[in-house]
Amino acid sequence: MEHVPPPAEELALLDRELAQLDARRAHLLARRAWLVDVVRAQVPAAPPWGQWGAPPAGRPPAQPWGVAARHPAPSAPRSAQNVLLTLGGLLLTVAAVAFTLVSWGSMGIAGRSAVLALVTLAALAAPALLLRRKLGATAEALAALALVLTLLDAYAVHAVAAPDTDGLAFTAGAAAVLAALWAGYGLALDKLHLPLPAAVFFAQWPLLLGAWAAGAPAIVVGWALLATAVLDGALALWGKGLGVRVTAGIGLAVTGSAALLVGLAQSLTADGPLGAVLPGALLLTAAVAALAGAWHAPNGFAQVGGAVAGLAAVAAVGGVLRTAVPDTWHVPAYLLCGLALLYVVRVRLPRGAGLGVLLAAGAVVAGALVWALPPVAAVLLGPVRLVAEVWAGAPEGFRGALGESMAWSRAAGAPVVLAVVAGVLGAAYRWWPSLVRAAAPLLSPGAKVRGAAGAGALGLGWGAVLLAAATLGVPYPAAVVLETALVAGLLVVAVQGAGTAGSTGEGSGSGGGRSAVTVCALVGAVVGAVSVGLLSLAVEAATYAVFGALLVLFAGAALLTRAVVAQAVFAVAAVVWGTVLTGCAARSLGLAPHEAAPLLLVVPALTVALGARLRLHPVALPVELAGALGALVAVGAAVPDAPFLALVLALCGVLAAGAAVRPERRPAAGYLAAVLFVAATWVRLAASEVSVPEAYTLPVTVPALVVGVLRRRKDPEASSWTAYGPGLAATLLPSLAVAWTDPDWVRPLLLGVAALVITLLGARYRLQALLLLGGAVLALDTLHELAPYVVQVAGALPRWLPPALAGLLLLAVGATYEQRLRDARRLKDIVGRMR
Template identity: 60%
Template sequence: MRHVPPPAEELALLDHELVRLDARRAQLLDRRAWLLSVLRAPAEPPRPWAPAAPPAARPYAPAAPASPAHGTQNVLLVLGGLLLAVAAIAFTLFSWGEMGIAGRSAVLAAVTAGALVAPALLLRRALPSTAEAVAALALVLTVLDAIALHAVAAPGTDGLAFSAFASAVLAAVWTLYGLLLGRLRTPLPAAVVAAQLPLVFAAWASGASATGFGWALMVTAAADVAVASWCRGLAVRVTACAGAVVTGLGSLALGLGLSVSADGVSGAVGPGALLLAGAVVAVAGAWRAPREPAVLGGVVGGFAAVAAVGGVPAAGLPWDRAVVVYLLCGAVLPLVLRSRMVPRPVAWGVLSASASVVVGAVLWAAPVVAAALLGPVSMTAGVWSGAPEGFRGALGLTVPWSESASSPVVLVVAAGLSAALHVRWPRTLPEKGWRATAGAGGAVLGCGAVLALLAVADAPYAVAVGVELLLVAALLALTVRRAADAIAVTFLGCALVAAVSVGLLGLAAEPATYAVSGALAVLFAGSATRSRVPAVRSVLACSSVMCAIAVAGAVGASLGWSAPHTAPLVLVVTAATVLLGARLRTPVVAASVELAGVFAAVVAVALAVTDAPFLALVLGLCGVLAAATALRPERRLVAGYPAAALFVAAAWVRLAASGVTDPEAYTLPVSLAAFAVGFVRRRRDPAASSWAAYGPALSMTMVPSLVVAWGDPHWLRPLLLGVAALVVTLVGARLRLQAPLVLGGSVLALDALHELAPHVVQVFDALPRWAPPALAGLLLLAVGATYEQRLRDARRVRESFGRMR
């Protein structure tokens, strides 16, 4: 018994065979062209020819892309359909009046009936593309029939009402036609497009209000969602989705505008119902949608629900309280996630909508927190001018406090929601670090709520200072109790920010400055001793040192001392860090504390820079502290060189401050003693660096002498200095020591430059202007010509210099 395949399968088989025949024909044509080329050029050797491999065969499906004939056929069909449609429109608009009513009806009826019947016949003859083109023409003709019917049969009816009726009839006819001829792809999407119009035209014709238009759009969007969810055709579903997006968003925009602009609660009920229906439609459309559309549907549904529920009570409240209402509605949204029936993408969308509402409310309250944090910065010019009565008096910023009364409530609700998400993260959602983010956000929002409450309530100054100190203490306690995670880092960052804020706040009065700085120093130091994380301990210890620097500066200001006289007090903090660094067992913490002490020393030097005698004293004390640090073996290399440099700088500054014109009388004995110490050290330890042994001794005398020699108009001092530098340079080269070679050579070069400078200036004045560029060009040519040799020489010098001690 012979098997007869179904029509679709047989059609695929025929297409496959046609493709193979086309491929074989192309091979034969290629061979023919090659033979013709060989006959026309016999002198050329024939090239080997291999036929192209036939396309891989697949059962009942073409193995190669469609031939250009199919594309040409489609273009011709589209152009033909367009031309017929244009002709039909021209006939209807311009030639209609030349015929009687019977003739007109007969022509349109005959043409439309023929266009509707022809696709069925074409499909039976296996001509689907031609059937599609004729079907599209038939749809256009039905629209023209509706226009003609209104112009002839019902010219007096309302155009909008007739358009609503006609679009509904066309949508029904096209739907039935598409279902009867299921292989056509145009009628059903066209029916979906036509179905977008009836309710809108009906609302327009009836003079409906904005709410009525919104409901017309919403019902249309609901119908589109139903079609997109339950129909099978891809084109139909895509068209329905596009229609649902356009009509749904339009309806929601109308509802939101009406809800926000409502005069009272009664006026917001209707828009609220429309928005709530939009939320239901959005979630229903997202329920069976793919991931990305489902997430977007959840977002739209969440926003619509918040606007619907919150808009009714918010209509009778001022804006600052309305923000709280919307925030509470947004906070309730995550309760939907507790149901396991909700698809995960929809749940993500709802949670995103809730988070967006919360973020918007927090941004509305953020200016109050910023004013509470940054306000004391604008009041630093009035340090110790007196404590204000209230907290706002210490801020110095103009903020509409009456319109921001709900800011603390907003921040408290947001902080509670973040904390709840951190503790009870929904099981329907993956964590992926969001739980820690929620906890950190709750900490930040809680701190902001405290500051906003102090500012809005205009708490007394002492109460505000005390509350902020307690906030710092609580944050430090939470930091110490946790391990090194994101939440602990957030607590620590909030503590540091709050400490800076309360420290600036305490500058308003002298007692407050001492109380705040001392309390912060104790809090940070105590927290550093209790923390088990080295990095956290380092930050806390450094913060304690900074607070101690503030206390030292306040002591000097209370005593009426100038900035240079206060500098030694600041060095007390550096001395404490030197002792503390020697006792700490954790290297990271010890290094951090000592670096904070170095910062205190820099502050002391900056304070004393305007007074040379005190600057020399401060530099000498810094050298003593650096030398004490260098006594520890692990700090010898780090602190030894700075100690020597500080001693030398202190001596130079002291000599300059005393107006000494012959510094050699003071520096030479010290240099000889330092040289003797360095010589003994080199004898005991030959591997010791010449910089540590002889560097301080040589620079102690040579550098001040060079400075004086540059301003000496006589010739004796530069001559003696040059001879001494030459001797030191030669000794360094002979003994292969870096320090004498570098220091002596540098001083000798600078001294010689000082002596030759007047003559060089005279020579350059005597030369013509073209001479310097010419000399520079010759020099560049010479260097370029011997570039490689110069590189080898420089490499040898560097290697020789590196072998020196």
């Protein structure tokens, strides 16, 4: 309960709190007044209005400092200054270039040297004087001019003093001199932002251009690039100023990538282990440098450095191993090197660097899987070609069943890749707690990661076995038995996992991640069953053996598992395999497709019976829908022959009616049964060349009217349109359409009598649908019959008589308009009160 103090105690409490608030407010106000005085003392007083004139009209007087600071003046003067300085520096630069290129030849050597030296020294000295006067922007502009002048000086020296010197060699030396010059200049005038980044830019070229000028081999060029990248990395980590670090970072990305590409290209084209040693040394050095940089870099850059280090190390060692093994085993060699990077979890590396090395290992494994998985897809999809050659005879070995489009000799290392990766993932799944403790400094894997590892181990192990059988060229019967056994094994894993996944949490104990393994086993079992089923189509006995075994395995799995989703998948698959078996039996009996259609309904009939047994079990609906799919296949098979199609539709209607006996299936199955029976009747009539429309419509009308009568008995308030409208319209409207084109008198007479009876019944029992439908059809039918006579009479009458009669009719209606309106409203009310 909440304690409420007495009024006197609460009043004293409030007074103490208010006193504390007042003291705090007084302290803040005193502090604010002191700060205002300090700020005002630092800002020169504005000139009085008397000196500059009165303030403009509509302009408020000057605000105190605290108020004016809220609305700072625009920075247009600074922007204008920058524009002017930039434009001035650009004009001076253009003038210097023009002088060097155009007016150079009109002066002697001494004069030219003196002018360039004087201008360059002046441009270099001016920023120091400007910085003393706090004119930083102007100093930056002149420093940029000095930078251009030093480039022109280098060009002038090469053109005059050393014209015969190799251009690349001279450029390398000039870049080194300029880098040193601008580095010293930038350190001396540390307030300038341009010199040090310019020095970093010039430092990118001496080693590269020097090696190029000397005609060094590619590996030497790679070392030059690597040395430059190391320098860039050091500057990016410890350089002075953001500009230096950004410029060095860009240089590191460019030169480092180029060095790695040179080393990788040399390693991949090496002819033997000795030839791969030098590129390997380059790559290993790059790996050490990247790891050292990652050790000191921020987290994001450290991950990049660790990944580069790992990939470079794999390329170095794997390149040497590649030259010692056949072509088929190149990828496994690199894979082993990539898996060796996983030992980083045992090394005390910074978190970012270690995580980058792990990412490099993952990239190597992913690349190896990309190379090894396409042959697995060829093994699984290869038997599709046997669909066009059912029971053509046993092929020559497993490869013969898969086709010769795959170069199996080149895929000999793929099963090894899959098996190794599956083993690593399986070990991680098995000893997950130990792995989590070891990898805790680098990452925090959860149960979902463990599940992915277990699922990957299961799927890759299955693919490795299949691919090994294909590459070894096992006999066809052995391949069929092997694939069937693998499906059985996957079903065992799926059943065991489904029986415990619902009760074992994803994140606790040994059950963490088991659901992913179960899903992988479930999907693999279904995919493997389809593959081995296709593979068995080559031989009749193999087909019956495989699909019979699949039926038993999946039905047993459906009975043993406790998870509803897995149970439904197993049951549906069992229904599909049973349907395939019935189709195979029809083929063995030599039946044509339309003759086999009734036999295909055996499995749908069993699913209807099984659904009645299961009742409201969640698996019942998927099983019955799978049976309905088999019935649809039977209907499609019977389409070429109308009598068989009518028979199959009627049998499907019987099955639907049997399902409609159950209350939970009645709404959908009842309508489906009616549609199937009607369709069967129509097909049968069409096959018998019956063209009378009533033969097609009456089988619909009679049951519909019976249903309507039952509906009205159960619900007297139901509308007559709902109960009788569809049934009556199904016969009356098609018959009326045919009667209008029928020259005989029998159909119009029978239709008119029927419409009259329906109209009278509607009036007698006050049923709106019967009255309006019957009356409309009767009127139209009568009009059709009287039309010839009306035309004949109209032709015998004088031309003036029809207009006269129309006028008299209009006068009569106009004279009694109000009475006719009351009669129409009364008729509307009477019809509206009908059901």
